[in-house]
Amino acid sequence: MVERGWSALVVADPANLYYLTGYNAWSFYVPQCAVVPARGQPHLFLRAMDAHGARHTAVLPEDRIHAYPEELVHRPDVHPYDHIAALARELNLFVDNPDEVVAMELDAHHLPVRGFLAVQRALLHARIVDSEELVNWVRVVKSPAEQDEMRAAGQVAERAMTAALAGLRSGRRECDVVADIQAAQTVSVGGVGGDYPALVPLLPTGDSADTPHLTWTDRVLRRGEATTIELAGVRNRYHAPLARTVCLGPPSAKLLDCAAATAEGMEAALGSMKPGAAGADVHAAFTRVIAAHGLTKESRIGYSIGVGFPPDWGERTVSLRAGEETVLEPGMAFHVILGMWMDGWAYELSESVLVTEHLPEPLTSMPRQLIVNE
Amino acid sequence: MVERGWSALVVADPANLYYLTGYNAWSFYVPQCAVVPARGQPHLFLRAMDAHGARHTAVLPEDRIHAYPEELVHRPDVHPYDHIAALARELNLFVDNPDEVVAMELDAHHLPVRGFLAVQRALLHARIVDSEELVNWVRVVKSPAEQDEMRAAGQVAERAMTAALAGLRSGRRECDVVADIQAAQTVSVGGVGGDYPALVPLLPTGDSADTPHLTWTDRVLRRGEATTIELAGVRNRYHAPLARTVCLGPPSAKLLDCAAATAEGMEAALGSMKPGAAGADVHAAFTRVIAAHGLTKESRIGYSIGVGFPPDWGERTVSLRAGEETVLEPGMAFHVILGMWMDGWAYELSESVLVTEHLPEPLTSMPRQLIVNE
Numbered sequence: 001m002v003e004r005g006w007s008a009l010v011v012a013d014p015a016n017l018y019y020l021t022g023y024n025a026w027s028f029y030v031p032q033c034a035v036v037p038a039r040g041q042p043h044l045f046l047r048a049m050d051a052h053g054a055r056h057t058a059v060l061p062e063d064r065i066h067a068y069p070e071e072l073v074h075r076p077d078v079h080p081y082d083h084i085a086a087l088a089r090e091l092n093l094f095v096d097n098p099d100e101v102v103a104m105e106l107d108a109h110h111l112p113v114r115g116f117l118a119v120q121r122a123l124l125h126a127r128i129v130d131s132e133e134l135v136n137w138v139r140v141v142k143s144p145a146e147q148d149e150m151r152a153a154g155q156v157a158e159r160a161m162t163a164a165l166a167g168l169r170s171g172r173r174e175c176d177v178v179a180d181i182q183a184a185q186t187v188s189v190g191g192v193g194g195d196y197p198a199l200v201p202l203l204p205t206g207d208s209a210d211t212p213h214l215t216w217t218d219r220v221l222r223r224g225e226a227t228t229i230e231l232a233g234v235r236n237r238y239h240a241p242l243a244r245t246v247c248l249g250p251p252s253a254k255l256l257d258c259a260a261a262t263a264e265g266m267e268a269a270l271g272s273m274k275p276g277a278a279g280a281d282v283h284a285a286f287t288r289v290i291a292a293h294g295l296t297k298e299s300r301i302g303y304s305i306g307v308g309f310p311p312d313w314g315e316r317t318v319s320l321r322a323g324e325e326t327v328l329e330p331g332m333a334f335h336v337i338l339g340m341w342m343d344g345w346a347y348e349l350s351e352s353v354l355v356t357e358h359l360p361e362p363l364t365s366m367p368r369q370l371i372v373n374e
Numbered sequence: 375m376v377e378r379g380w381s382a383l384v385v386a387d388p389a390n391l392y393y394l395t396g397y398n399a400w401s402f403y404v405p406q407c408a409v410v411p412a413r414g415q416p417h418l419f420l421r422a423m424d425a426h427g428a429r430h431t432a433v434l435p436e437d438r439i440h441a442y443p444e445e446l447v448h449r450p451d452v453h454p455y456d457h458i459a460a461l462a463r464e465l466n467l468f469v470d471n472p473d474e475v476v477a478m479e480l481d482a483h484h485l486p487v488r489g490f491l492a493v494q495r496a497l498l499h500a501r502i503v504d505s506e507e508l509v510n511w512v513r514v515v516k517s518p519a520e521q522d523e524m525r526a527a528g529q530v531a532e533r534a535m536t537a538a539l540a541g542l543r544s545g546r547r548e549c550d551v552v553a554d555i556q557a558a559q560t561v562s563v564g565g566v567g568g569d570y571p572a573l574v575p576l577l578p579t580g581d582s583a584d585t586p587h588l589t590w591t592d593r594v595l596r597r598g599e600a601t602t603i604e605l606a607g608v609r610n611r612y613h614a615p616l617a618r619t620v621c622l623g624p625p626s627a628k629l630l631d632c633a634a635a636t637a638e639g640m641e642a643a644l645g646s647m648k649p650g651a652a653g654a655d656v657h658a659a660f661t662r663v664i665a666a667h668g669l670t671k672e673s674r675i676g677y678s679i680g681v682g683f684p685p686d687w688g689e690r691t692v693s694l695r696a697g698e699e700t701v702l703e704p705g706m707a708f709h710v711i712l713g714m715w716m717d718g719w720a721y722e723l724s725e726s727v728l729v730t731e732h733l734p735e736p737l738t739s740m741p742r743q744l745i746v747n748e
Contacts, residue, residue: 024588024589025585025588025589026573026574026576026588026589026685027587028685029573029686029688048673049585049586049587049672049673049713049715050585050586050587051585052584052715053578053585053586053587053588055585056581056582056585056588057588070673070674071697073673074677074688074690076507104487106487106488106491107453107486107488108486109403109483109484109486110483111486112480112481112482112483112485113480113481113490114480116487116490117480130488132450133450173562173565175560175561176560176561178560179556179558179567180557182553182556182560183553183556183557184553185556186549186550186552186553186590187549187550187553188547188549188592191547192592193547193548193549193553193591193592194549195589195590199400199403200570202400204427207430208427208430210426211399211423211424211426211427211429211430212424212427213399213400213401213423213424213427214398214400214430214431215398215400215569216567217567218562218566218567298422298423298444299423299447300447303448310685311400311402311403311484314403314448316448319447339423341423341426
């Protein structure tokens with residue numbers, strides 16, 4: 001912040017709030033934020049009923065937790081950010097003169113436009129700039145403690161995927177398989193349970209398998225269909241996502257070919273993920289392999305992961321795709337997701353990995369093949 | 375829209391997208407919207423990989439579904455809304471002259487500020503105004519078909535709450551109880567399964583029970599603690615939320631007193647929910663009862679419900695609180711939630727109801743008392 005000349009940073013992304021303060025509750029559906037001064041501790045601004053939750057979860061002293069009145073929630077005439085901005089001015093976190101620069105997370109999921117406009121109204125002279133995901137970028141390299149959380153998340157992901165692979169059988173309903181998955185994502189094993197994922201299990205199947213983000217129905221799974229499953233294990237908000245594909249009954253030749261090419265592409269991608277490689281290099285390693293098999297893929301093949309809150313477990317920083325110049329460093333974490341969406345069918349294979357000094361460390365160890373069930 | 379003089383409305387709230395077009399996928403973590411012209415069908419703008427999902431779920435013809443390129447996702451230099459705004463201009467959905475008014479959902483959860491600024495840059499002459507939840511307000515009165523979805527959601531809520539009340543026992547871990555709840559929220563009964571809720575089960579317990587939005591840990595539940603549980607049953611995105619309180623071992627006198635006062639307050643609130651009553655009247659009916667018991671409650675006692683997507687199942691329209699002038703009509707639906715958050719403890723009781731010609735119809739039928747388990 002000092003380098004960029006910012007006097008204050010308004011943080012609304014719940015993952016960034018958690019990272020900076022420890023605050024952890026499902027309260028991001030109403031306006032809430034931290035205002036971080038260039039020097040000193042952040043201040044948290046929350047709805048009154050959630051300020052208690054901050055006292056239980058955030059590592060901030062009482063005088064840094066500010067409650068806005070309940071009557072401001074969902075009102076057409078006033079907005080919580082009017083109150084927050086006025087209080088931030090009183091606290092001298094916002095100083096409204098032309099030398100001051102206040103940064104805001106303008107692409108964060110839970111900063112309403114009405115909140116941004118309220119801050120604009122409160123700061124007539126100071127300049128408001130886009131924070132360009134500064135905190136997200138700080139989060140990219142994980143500490144040893146964070147890496148341990150991600151390994152624990154990997155254990156949960158393995159249990160959940162094991163339930164999915166066992167559960168996907170013809171004659172069962174999609175919702176019943178998801179019930180198994182969700183229980184496995186949450187239940188404790190050896191006293192250690194799972195946290196909620198930033199996305200629910202996704203399992204496009206049958207005719208709808210050519211698109212990745214459909215959720216379940218209560219349709220009965222049929223022999224001859226393939227289902228792609230994407231889910232995550234979560235521990236203390238750290239995510240380890242994982243995707244596999246299950247075919248009910250004998251797979252087609254094109255699905256088998258795609259699975260083989262994708263597995264080879266995964267080997268190549270992971271093999272290239274050494275410190276010093278750029279994101280684009282990883283993408284190129286994958287693309288060379290699948291091109292040799294006559295396949296193409298339009299979308300990125302991975303993204304940085306770590307702390308996540310709904311609706312996304314990606315960090316919105318590094319992507320593994322053409323043009324990505326960010327260089328890999330030990331402690332970075334990625335979901336390498338090879339989603340091959342074809343016309344009317346799909347194959348998906350993913351791994352969540354930590355970048356190390358040498359080859360990446362996978363957070364799960366599940367076979368990397370097409371699963372064939374009855 | 376015609377009454378308000380709007381030529382176009384940009385809809386980003388996933389619940390409104392679903393209501394207007396049927397589009398239903400977990401893709402709201404990247405920019406997406408409908409642009410609704412004052413006359414004619416809406417146009418949907420989605421990430422390329424999600425446009426396929428719109429073909430499976432939305433009731434729009436192919437030429438109303440527009441895919442933006444994958445390379446625009448999570449880029450620092452370009453934004454999907456730049457592309458969307460340019461395309462909306464080409465399609466004459468946006469006309470940039472001073473007579474035109476384009477409304478946007480400026481308090482919707484999934485409209486990033488950066489998206490709003492992109493539309494502003496594309497419309498130098500037209501006026502951009504806040505839609506003030508127009509579509510949400512259209513959703514307030516439910517059709518008979520919608521009411522049936524909500525009744526089906528109520529069945530799921532009952533199953534999930536039954537699992538919660540059976541599961542909350544001393545010696546069990548919070549996460550293990552939640553695994554039971556989640557499975558019950560999703561699994562099929564008689565071929566009908568549950569959809570994912572817009573919020574995960576919330577169950578503040580022990581020392582943390584004085585705040586409503588904490589999620590679970592893997593802590594072991596202890597005798598002497600009370601836990602408040604808030605969850606929802608969901609069917610085709612329609613929500614029936616429900617809250618109860620469980621005490622492990624004999625409850626304290628103050629908890630019993632609060633439970634009795636709250637149950638009486640619920641009777642009074644529901645008894646007042648007849649067509650013609652204002653939201654404020656319902657709040658007053660409740661407040662009179664609890665005041666007679668020496669209790670107060672700062673926050674609203676309910677809100678309009680229906681279609682919901684994460685992070686919220688409230689419609690962000692009618693609240694049951696002082697000052698709410700909206701008059702109840704048959705077909706409206708409310709979550710009447712009496713959350714009594716005290717210093718270090720809490721009692722919660724809720725009902726989801728449909729407003730009818732006479733008394734409201736509860737979507738669930740669970741006893742309205744403090745549950746005492748061992």
